[in-house]
Amino acid sequence: MHKLSHFSALTLTVPALALALTGAALAGGGAPAPTPAEPAPVQTAPVSPAPGQPTPTTPTTGGGYVPSPYVAKATLLNAEGQIRGSVRFSQVEGGTRVQVLASGLTPGQAGMHVHANGVCEASRNEQTGEVTPFGAAGGHFDPAGTGNHATPTTSSLLGHAGDLPMLTVGEDGRAEADFVTQKISVNGFFGVMGKSVVVHAMSDDYATDPAGNAGARVSCGVVTR
Secondary structure (H helix, E strand, C coil), X not given: CCCCCCCCCCCCCHHHHHHHHHHHHHHCCCCCCCCCCCCCXXXXXXXXXXCCCCCCXXXXXXXXXXXXXXEEEEEEEXXXXXXXXXXXXXXXXXXXXXXXXXXXXXXXXXXXXXXXXXXXXXXXXXCCCCEECCHHHCCECCCCCCCCCCCCCCXXXXXXXXXXXXXXXXXXXXXXXXXXXXXXECCCCCEXXXXXXXXXXXXXXXXXXXXXXXXXXXXXXXXEC
16 A cells, blocks of 8 residues: 655645545555546527527528528419429518519510419409419409509509519510519518419500509419528
8 A cells, every 4th residue: 555644734735635546546456536527518598689680591400491581482383384484582671682584475575563362373254264374363462452553663552562573575585683672572561472473475564454454474473482
């Protein structure tokens, strides 16, 4: 056995004492002194964003992403169910940004509107039997109940909120658009979420009720996240 009598009780430090005791235990065939336990990690609660601030898009456990409540999209389909483009809505400073890619259109100008119902199915007139492609989408989105087809810059309190700028279609039948509007939002009273976007065959005169003489409905997409 090691003798500890030559260590002064006043000068023996804690680390030295621990080392000496460990050596003594090993020399005597005993088990080493237990190692002090590591302190438990400090648990912190996640910090919520300030009120009124957008919630960042965060990854899910599956590797995907949580859809942002400030972004919406619609896939445009023709009457045969073929994809004919897309529309993306995003809340930005100054209004709502609308980005459009469309194809299968007649060269020239094509009216485009947000419609009241999130349904892109045909409707049938029970009296005449006439079938309207995408007729189930209903009329233009008009949450303020103005009953007035108007221009893309008319206040949504004075005209349809869904009256958007026309698309300019090239000779190849394709159109692109990227603009910001204050007539609509992604969510809320003027929100497009759950509505539909319809592209028409002809130009919009921005005056004639109910749809600006824009002609047939050639493609439609339901707005979702």
